[in-house]
Amino acid sequence: MKRSMSILIVFVFVMSGVLAACGPTAAPTQPPATQPVATEVPKPAAPEFIEIGASVPLTGKYGALGAMVKPGYEYAVADINAAGGVYVKEYDAKIPLRLTIYDDESDPTKAVSKLESLYSDQKVVAYLGGAGSDMHAATAAIAEKNKVPYLGIAFALYSIHQQGYKYLFSPFPKSPAQAKECMRS
Numbered sequence: 518m519k520r521s522m523s524i525l526i527v528f529v530f531v532m533s534g535v536l537a538a539c540g541p542t543a544a545p546t547q548p549p550a551t552q553p554v555a556t557e558v559p560k561p562a563a564p565e566f567i568e569i570g571a572s573v574p575l576t577g578k579y580g581a582l583g584a585m586v587k588p589g590y591e592y593a594v595a596d597i598n599a600a601g602g603v604y605v606k607e608y609d610a611k612i613p614l615r616l617t618i619y620d621d622e623s624d625p626t627k628a629v630s631k632l633e634s635l636y637s638d639q640k641v642v643a644y645l646g647g648a649g650s651d652m653h654a655a656t657a658a659i660a661e662k663n664k665v666p667y668l669g670i671a672f673a674l675y676s677i678h679q680q681g682y683k684y685l686f687s688p689f690p691k692s693p694a695q696a697k698e699c700m701r702s
Contacts, residue, residue: 563608566615569594570635571645572656577623582648582671587618590645621647625655632659641665646687650674660684 571590574583594616597603602613617639621628628647635641636659644660646653648671660667661682669677669687677685 560609561607563605563610563612566613567603567605568615568617568639568641569643569645570617570619570632570639570641571647572619572621572628572631572635572652573645573647574623574628574649574652575620579623579647579649579652583620583623586648586671590616590618616645617641621652623649623652625652628652628656629659632656632663636663636665644668646670646672648672650677653677657682657685 571587573587573590574580575587576583594614598613601611604611617635619631619635621631632644635644642665644656644665644667646656646667646669650672651674653669653672654674654677657667657669657677657680661684664684666684666686669685672687
């Protein structure tokens with residue numbers, strides 16, 4: 518069940534990232550009247566892989582939590598790639614994922630730096646979040662700045678979702694929802 522949930526979460530997130538990264542394409546220009554008009558526009562060559570990245574606390578105060586998050590991401594990517602990758606309509610092809618994971622040492626400043634490196638060096642189209650509310654509070658802003666979808670897992674801080682972020686996605690209940698559920702029990 519946990520493995521299936523991880524696969525679903527990564528798949529939904531990656532698809533969001535791919536669609537956001539691809540964006541609308543420019544309209545083709547009209548060729549001069551003296552040249553024949555092509556009936557089909559050739560599809561662009563598909564990239565070798567889709568780059569996604571994560572900054573996960575593998576050491577420090579959230580190390581135990583990060584040690585549970587990392588394998589979930591790895592299993593999900595392995596399963597998606599075993600099925601041929603993620604289908605991207607623009608290329609009419611399945612493209613495998615490539616996941617880069619950095620240890621942010623449970624330090625929000627290092628997590629921000631790791632996400633910036635993933636964006637500038639790896640050219641990621643999606644971020645997978647680490648663990649811990651204070652970590653997400655720092656890194657969600659970087660995703661917003663870079664306009665890269667960010668899947669925030671393993672945090673319950675509600676206030677992050679009240680800041681109007683467009684690139685933050687979190688499939689799990691937040692603090693108010695958890696409190697309501699506890700009171701119902």
